[in-house]
Amino acid sequence: MEIKKIGNDIIIYDAPRFSLKDTFECGQCFRWEKEGDKFHGIAYSREVYVYFDDRGLVIENSCIEDVNNIWIKYFDLERDYEKIRENLCRIDPVLLKACSYCPGIRILKQDPWEALCSFIISQNNNIPRIKGIISRLCANFGEKQGEMYKFPSADKLASLEIDKLASIRSGFRDKYILDAAKKVSDGRLDLEMLAYIPIDKARQALMGIHGVGAKVAECVLLYGFHRLEAFPLDVWMKRVMSVFFPGKTPEMFGECAGIAQQYLFHYSRENPERLLDLES
DNA sequence: GCCCAGGTATAAA
DNA sequence: TTTATACATGGG
Numbered sequence: 001m002e003i004k005k006i007g008n009d010i011i012i013y014d015a016p017r018f019s020l021k022d023t024f025e026c027g028q029c030f031r032w033e034k035e036g037d038k039f040h041g042i043a044y045s046r047e048v049y050v051y052f053d054d055r056g057l058v059i060e061n062s063c064i065e066d067v068n069n070i071w072i073k074y075f076d077l078e079r080d081y082e083k084i085r086e087n088l089c090r091i092d093p094v095l096l097k098a099c100s101y102c103p104g105i106r107i108l109k110q111d112p113w114e115a116l117c118s119f120i121i122s123q124n125n126n127i128p129r130i131k132g133i134i135s136r137l138c139a140n141f142g143e144k145q146g147e148m149y150k151f152p153s154a155d156k157l158a159s160l161e162i163d164k165l166a167s168i169r170s171g172f173r174d175k176y177i178l179d180a181a182k183k184v185s186d187g188r189l190d191l192e193m194l195a196y197i198p199i200d201k202a203r204q205a206l207m208g209i210h211g212v213g214a215k216v217a218e219c220v221l222l223y224g225f226h227r228l229e230a231f232p233l234d235v236w237m238k239r240v241m242s243v244f245f246p247g248k249t250p251e252m253f254g255e256c257a258g259i260a261q262q263y264l265f266h267y268s269r270e271n272p273e274r275l276l277d278l279e280s
Numbered sequence: 281g282c283c284c285a286g287g288t289a290t291a292a293a
Numbered sequence: 294t295t296t297a298t299a300c301a302t303g304g305g
Contacts (some may be wrong), residue, residue: 027286119286126285129303171301213288244291265286 001077003067008060010067011085015057017075019104020050023075026105026266028223029137030118030131031151040147044070044111047146061146076106076226084256088263095260098267105262108223112191113184114151115205115224121215136168137177157181176211183209195225202227213226222258 002013020039024032032041038051038060049060059071072078085103089096110118117137122130141152141160158181165174171198183189189209194202199221206217221227 079289122285123287124300125302126304129285130302169302171303172299173301209292211288215287219286269286276287 001072005064008062009055010059010062010071011055012059012067012072012077013056015075016081017052017104018075018081018106019102020052022102022266023103023106023108026102026262027127027197027269028134029108029110030127030134042145042150043074043108043114043149045145046070046263047148054224070222073109076109079106081106081259084259088256088260091260095263097161098260098263101267101271102263107226107228107259107262110223112194112220112224113154116180116184116191116209116212116216116220117151117157117177118222119219120180121173122219123171123173123211123213123216125173129194133168133170133173137170140167154181158185164257172220173211176209178224179210180212180276182260191224194221195227199229219260222261228258229255230258 001015002012004013021034022042024034024039029041031043032039034040035049038049040047040049042048046066047063048062051058051060057075057077057206059067062071081103085099089099118130118134121133121137125133138151141156142149144150157177160178160181162174162178165177168174170177180189184191188204194205197205202221202225203214203217206212206220207214212220218230221230
């Protein structure tokens with residue numbers, strides 16, 4: 001990658017072009033906000049502004065080291081999404097439609113603990129409120145970092161009494177957050193391990209947390225670990241993919257089922273009237 | 281007021 | 294094994 005530092009800004013000249021808007025607003029992450037022509041957010045405790053201009057991908061308020069250690073992986077810059085989309089489009093005309101609608105989506109490689117908490121909060125919830133709850137969680141229990149707050153550690157949350165979480169207004173999910181925090185904090189759940197063990201073992205390990213079912217587990221594996229093979233047998237796959245793709249097995253989506261799922265999710269969310277009319 | 285939201289735990293058939 | 298319901302909260 002051709003990277004240069006100018007002041008506090010980093011420019012990645014040869015970064016692949018992609019849609020920051022679709023990537024940040026497709027329901028995979030909850031801590032980025034559009035401010036003018038830039039996106040403002042925080043990941044791995046780094047607060048930055050990002051945007052594209054004629055030079056390439058610009059990351060404001062960063063350094064070469066963070067780009068190499070964090071942002072290249074976070075934005076998945078070294079993966080060939082064009083090739084993946086070509087393959088997905090060949091599988092089915094429905095996927096072709098979804099991929100064509102939002103080709104600029106990339107799967108962010110988020111912090112595993114943040115992904116776990118975020119998708120516990122996401123259950124039976126809507127995206128604006130999920131963002132609000134996560135924002136209050138960080139503001140109330142995370143350390144200040146520039147204009148934003150770091151995501152609170154598992155240790156920090158594990159030390160809290162359940163009623164302290166009332167301030168984030170997460171409803172019945174407060175006890176789930178606490179159970180996850182305690183299990184990660186005391187080592188009963190080893191998050192690092194989930195990157196390497198077989199996907200079924202990883203899913204089962206996550207589902208050991210109270211409040212984590214198949215769907216949340218799949219989301220954590222996809223967004224927190226870039227396990228792109230996630231979502232093969234998930235509830236969402238069974239209920240929705242079987243409607244979209246009668247007769248096709250999850251295995252047919254190969255190693256990129258998770259990416260296929262993201263294109264379809266975003267398409268169906270922004271075109272709800274076409275949910276059952278995608279073929280037309 | 282009503283319906284719904286990137287679901288899951290629980291009980292019951 | 295599958296199906297029904299409660300769950301906290303607030304946006305539309």
